Amino acid sequence: MRRRKLHPDTIKPLNQKGRKHADCPFYVECLTHAVKQGWDYWSCGKCENHMLSPVFERLQFIEEYYPVLAQIYPEFKRKYGRFMESCHLTGA
Numbered sequence: 001m002r003r004r005k006l007h008p009d010t011i012k013p014l015n016q017k018g019r020k021h022a023d024c025p026f027y028v029e030c031l032t033h034a035v036k037q038g039w040d041y042w043s044c045g046k047c048e049n050h051m052l053s054p055v056f057e058r059l060q061f062i063e064e065y066y067p068v069l070a071q072i073y074p075e076f077k078r079k080y081g082r083f084m085e086s087c088h089l090t091g092a
Helices: 027-037 049-072 074-086
Strands: none
Touching (some): 049 074
């Protein structure tokens, strides 16, 4: 699966010691952000992006059909919309 480009406001690492979620689909982007900022340490804080791992894994099956399914099924859009938008997949 190819890498996704994220909205700048999707990643929210904090310049503080704390827990990191290595299984988060955006871990690399947050780590890169912390390095570019010159932080000695960083944490995920209260970010919930790590909870998107199962969605990220399903993305290869969802991506092509998302626009149609989102129009037909509002609950589908509510469930996956935030993630799809953060990955620039809705054309927004």
